[in-house]
Amino acid sequence: MSEAFDALRAREQASVMSTYGRYPLAVASADGCRMRDLDGREYTDLLAGIAVCNLGHCQPEVADVIAAKARELVHVSNVFYQREQVELAEALLATCHMGKVFFCNSGAEANEGAIKLARRYMRTVKNRDAYEIVTLTQSFHGRTLATLTATGQDKIKFGFDPLPEGFITVAAGDIEALRAVISERTAAVLLECIQGEGGVKPFAPEYLDAVAQLCRERDVLFMIDEVQTGMCRTGKFWAFQNYGLTPDVFTCSKALANGLPMGAVLAADAVAAGFVPGSHATTFGGGALVASAALKTIEIMHRDKIAERAERMGDFALALFGELKDRFPDKIADVRGMGLMLGIELTFPGAAVWKALLDAGFVLNLTQDTVLRLLPPLVITQEDLKAFAEALAQELARV
Ligand SMILES: Cc1ncc(COP(=O)(O)O)c(C=O)c1O
Known part of the structure; x- marks a missing residue:
């Protein structure tokens, strides 16, 4: 060296x-x-x-957009409307079947938001006291207290207890193990279609189909973490599109603004109704600068x-x-x-x-x-x- x-x-x-x-x-x-x-x-x-x-x-075109926007509008509070944020939401929604977006700053924050949305949707829209989030062994969902609890790897949790309640991890790939833990307390199942940190492990289509069907049968949200798999990486805009799946909620982050920090939670309209003004927020989420970079990123992904x-x-x-x-x-x-x-x-x-x-x-x-x-x-x-x-x-x- x-x-x-x-x-x-x-x-x-x-x-x-x-x-x-x-x-x-x-x-x-x-x-x-x-x-x-x-x-x-x-x-x-x-x-x-x-x-x-x-x-x-x-990427030169994204760099130009960042440079120009940095002189026009970098940050205002989310109490204001921002055109760039709305345009980005529309561009993201055009890539999938979802109804609404919440913007944040990282993958962990996106998953944290999805977990909060699932619980609040169950309590306020479905009037059910369902709060448990079921995740899989070898998964990775982030490093905040809730998302490391959701993560199915003990080494990530070491030293951080007491961990938040309401998380269950079951063996990845075992549909009967999943069936056995779903109860009236279950709010959502959260998984990656291809486990990244877990060793680049794509799930079999039959398994993911069975999970989706189980979630539908038991009226539990089917949530997919697209933080690593998203934004064209797996040959489709979102990995779940390779499997023909229709999640109720999914999260993305990493590649969203091609290097600027950004995350997003996308949800079906009915589920998004779980959030109302005041129930969730973040200072920097969807700011004009990062939103412009993300918008250009998506435009190039389609064009090229x-x-x-x-x-x-x-x-x-x-x-x-x-x-x-x-x-x-x-x-x-x-x-x-x-x-x-x-x-x-x-x-x-x-x-x-x-x-x-x-x-x-x-x-x-x-x-x-x-x-x-x-x-x-x-x-x-x-x-x-x-x-x-x-x-x-x-x-x-x-x-
Ligand atoms: C699948 C998945 N979810 C969540 C995260 C956490 O994202 P972040 O590091 O932006 O919080 C990662 C990061 O590697 C990830 O791969």
């Missing part, structure tokens, strides 16, 4: 709370699928800020057919990785994913392979110890994917 990096790391350790297992890389600038470190070394980014910069880093591109590139990547699996059957246990949400599961802990790929100039992520996770900008090229596959092949041949 360079002197500049060492000096920055020392200052960071002295000044910033130690909550991240940081990679040994300081990013000075980025555009498209490239990032550069403090010394000007270039990396191919296969992570996009963990599924955030779906159009690539510093980004979802279709993600599907094509994802198929290309899966074929490449499938060849690697055939070449290294004792080292690659599985390759899987949907669109450009991809996982390569190794048969052994992957930290050394991950580090060697970083040293070779490829930024990706390791989840659940053995899964190399790729969430590249959706503008990634076949050449970049091939170069990565070659680097991985070299490393697997060595280990």
Whole structure:
């Protein structure tokens, strides 16, 4: 590592709370699928800020919109109407079957909002004392107290008890386990169609269909967390559209404004009636600056057919990785994913392979110890994917 990096790391350790297992890389600038470190070394980014910069880093048209809006209107309170927020709500609603949107600032805040909406809808619209939220093992829904309680991974909860009441986690993929816990107290089932942090695990369509049907039969809200899967990543605008599902509520965030912080809760009209003025709010939610960036992001996604591109590139990547699996059957246990949400599961802990790929100039992520996770900008090229596959092949041949 360079002197500049060492000096920055020392200052960071002295000044910033130690909550991240940081990679040994300081990013000075980025555009498209490239990032550069403090010394000007270039990396191919296969992570996009963990599924955030779906159009690539510093997308020029989004950057222009941000620059112009920063001189026109950055923030006013949500007690005022803002044209940009309304236009964004309309653009989002045009991508799905939902009726209303609530804007916030992060994935956790979106899920927190969905949980609050489910409970308030049950109490005030359905007149039922239903408050339990059922989630799945290996899920990830965020780091606030409610969303980490909803998250089905013990390591995320450690040290934070007492946790809020009213959350139940059941085995992912087991419809009978879900059926067994749904009662008159259940307000909603919340799940990711493809578990991201959980190791890039797409659910079988039959399972998700059965969950949706169970929710309908028992009059429980079916809520989908699209924070990681959303915004064209899986080959459709929303992952649930790959499955032909119709959730009552879904949440999104990461890629919504292509890098600016933003989240949203989308709900069917009847469910959205659970919120009334004063029941939920957030200072920055849907402000003019981020809303403009998100609006431009959505416009480009439609214009450039980004979802279709993600599907094509994802198929290309899966074929490449499938060849690697055939070449290294004792080292690659599985390759899987949907669109450009991809996982390569190794048969052994992957930290050394991950580090060697970083040293070779490829930024990706390791989840659940053995899964190399790729969430590249959706503008990634076949050449970049091939170069990565070659680097991985070299490393697997060595280990
Ligand atoms: C599926 C899912 N939900 C929620 C979150 C939390 O989002 P945020 O970090 O913006 O709070 C994440 C973040 O990785 C996620 O992947």
